[in-house]
Amino acid sequence: MPAVVIDDVHKKFGNLEVLKGVSLSVDTGQVVAIIGRSGSGKSTLLRCINGLEVFQSGQIEVAGHKVDQDPKRLRELRKDVGIVFQSYNLFPHLTVGQNIMLSPRITQGVSDSEANTLARDVLSQVGLSEKFDSYPDNLSGGQQQRVAIARSLAMRPKVMLFDEVTSALDPELTGEVLLVMEKLAKGGMTMLLVTHEMNFARTVADTTVFMHQGKIWESGPSKQLFSAPETTELRNFVTAGVSGVH
Amino acid sequence: MQTFGWPEVLFILRSAGWTIALTAIAFVIGGIFGGIFAIMRLSRVKFLRRFAAGYILVIQSIPVLMVLFMSYYGLSAMGIELPPFLAASASLAIYVSAYLAEIWRGCIESVPRQQWEASASLAMTPGQQYRYIILPQALRISLPPTVGFLVQLVKNTSIVQVVGFVDLMRAGMLVNNATYQAFQIFTLVAAIYFAICFPLSRLSRHLEKVMNASRSH
Numbered sequence: 001m002p003a004v005v006i007d008d009v010h011k012k013f014g015n016l017e018v019l020k021g022v023s024l025s026v027d028t029g030q031v032v033a034i035i036g037r038s039g040s041g042k043s044t045l046l047r048c049i050n051g052l053e054v055f056q057s058g059q060i061e062v063a064g065h066k067v068d069q070d071p072k073r074l075r076e077l078r079k080d081v082g083i084v085f086q087s088y089n090l091f092p093h094l095t096v097g098q099n100i101m102l103s104p105r106i107t108q109g110v111s112d113s114e115a116n117t118l119a120r121d122v123l124s125q126v127g128l129s130e131k132f133d134s135y136p137d138n139l140s141g142g143q144q145q146r147v148a149i150a151r152s153l154a155m156r157p158k159v160m161l162f163d164e165v166t167s168a169l170d171p172e173l174t175g176e177v178l179l180v181m182e183k184l185a186k187g188g189m190t191m192l193l194v195t196h197e198m199n200f201a202r203t204v205a206d207t208t209v210f211m212h213q214g215k216i217w218e219s220g221p222s223k224q225l226f227s228a229p230e231t232t233e234l235r236n237f238v239t240a241g242v243s244g245v246h
Numbered sequence: 247m248q249t250f251g252w253p254e255v256l257f258i259l260r261s262a263g264w265t266i267a268l269t270a271i272a273f274v275i276g277g278i279f280g281g282i283f284a285i286m287r288l289s290r291v292k293f294l295r296r297f298a299a300g301y302i303l304v305i306q307s308i309p310v311l312m313v314l315f316m317s318y319y320g321l322s323a324m325g326i327e328l329p330p331f332l333a334a335s336a337s338l339a340i341y342v343s344a345y346l347a348e349i350w351r352g353c354i355e356s357v358p359r360q361q362w363e364a365s366a367s368l369a370m371t372p373g374q375q376y377r378y379i380i381l382p383q384a385l386r387i388s389l390p391p392t393v394g395f396l397v398q399l400v401k402n403t404s405i406v407q408v409v410g411f412v413d414l415m416r417a418g419m420l421v422n423n424a425t426y427q428a429f430q431i432f433t434l435v436a437a438i439y440f441a442i443c444f445p446l447s448r449l450s451r452h453l454e455k456v457m458n459a460s461r462s463h
């Protein structure tokens with residue numbers, strides 16, 4: 001059963017059409033990597049899935065919710081769909097524990113003690129149990145991003161979106177974040193990730209989608225896509241992409 | 247002729263109490279409305295946004311003195327007599343609300359957009375976003391400018407004498423009219439203003455330093 005169905009989505013910023021009819025289906029438990037140059041529309045597509053961006057036509061259904069701009073329905077959707085951002089976006093005035101417990105408590109009515117157990121559980125999943133009482137500013141970028149992942153997991157999402165989550169990190173810190181994501185993938189989480197980490201896409205993602213000029217240019221099983229790209233654009237991207245073209 | 251003695255000093259000190267009371271009332275009531283207007287100004291509802299912007303624009307564009315004249319003499323010409331203290335605190339509260347609304351709007355807007363996105367993505371309602379995420383951060387940012395404004399307010403309350411309210415400044419003038427010992431009297435008045443404002447200025451400076459030292463906690 002598909003967890004995410006994107007059907008002919010068009011999106012414009014003013015006169016600029018950034019998504020020109022994108023369709024994609026992701027099965028439950030599947031991991032899909034979205035790659036492409038910056039400006040290809042990949043982050044916009046991801047942000048459309050949880051309603052952070054409004055699209056003009058087409059349909060998206062995720063975890064049984066149709067994406068529209070009704071605030072109440074959007075909140076229901078967001079309880080089931082987590083997102084992790086490039087810039088972590090932890091709440092700087094709250095401790096790590098409070099960051100994680102806040103939303104389950106106020107949006108899902110989880111009791112204080114349950115939320116506490118939940119927070120300690122997800123923190124141990126990302127290997128940061130000892131940081132429960134720390135403030136985000138006292139953590140490294142990699143640790144902050146792992147807390148951000150834990151904060152999303154505490155909502156018990158059915159689908160997780162990752163928007164270039166390692167792009168802001170120093171190279172030596174990307175590994176710890178990717179490791180957490182790999183563990184999640186193996187645990188059966190449905191994941192969509194926009195990434196520049198080609199190695200990660202190739203080895204962890206079941207399917208890789210190459211976006212170019214607002215369209216899905218090429219897609220297929222990751223290993224096959226990387227070893228035998230069919231289009232010149234993807235071939236150029238894969239050879240250049242290794243050297244970190246954004 | 248009277249001389250400047252203890253009864254006069256006590257009279258001036260008591261009037262300083264009124265200045266403080268007036269400042270406090272104007273600040274609290276003006277602050278409540280200022281907060282409401284700040285959030286209205288940022289509302290998604292066009293009418294609320296426009297209404298708050300219009301109110302702020304009008305109040306900031308006319309001297310406080312005019313507001314005071316209108317609420318005291320203007321209303322009394324229409325048959326509504328406000329006691330000086332009420333007219334004075336209402337006028338100052340109106341003035342405070344417009345200025346604090348603008349200061350606080352700026353503070354709310356200086357919380358990064360990503361904080362809105364992250365909290366929205368965690369299924370929070372706009373009210374929850376304000377309460378748990380945005381306002382606590384905006385509050386920290388707002389402390390130094392707000393205390394700075396409070397210092398201005400203490401001094402600006404002296405305009406209420408025009409409706410016959412006896413505040414610190416007016417008390418000094420009354421005593422001067424009776425004793426003609428202007429130098430001693432106004433030195434005392436200035437010293438009292440200083441005694442009220444200096445700790446506030448220091449507090450503002452201190453808060454600014456603390457904010458800079460630790461951006462977040």
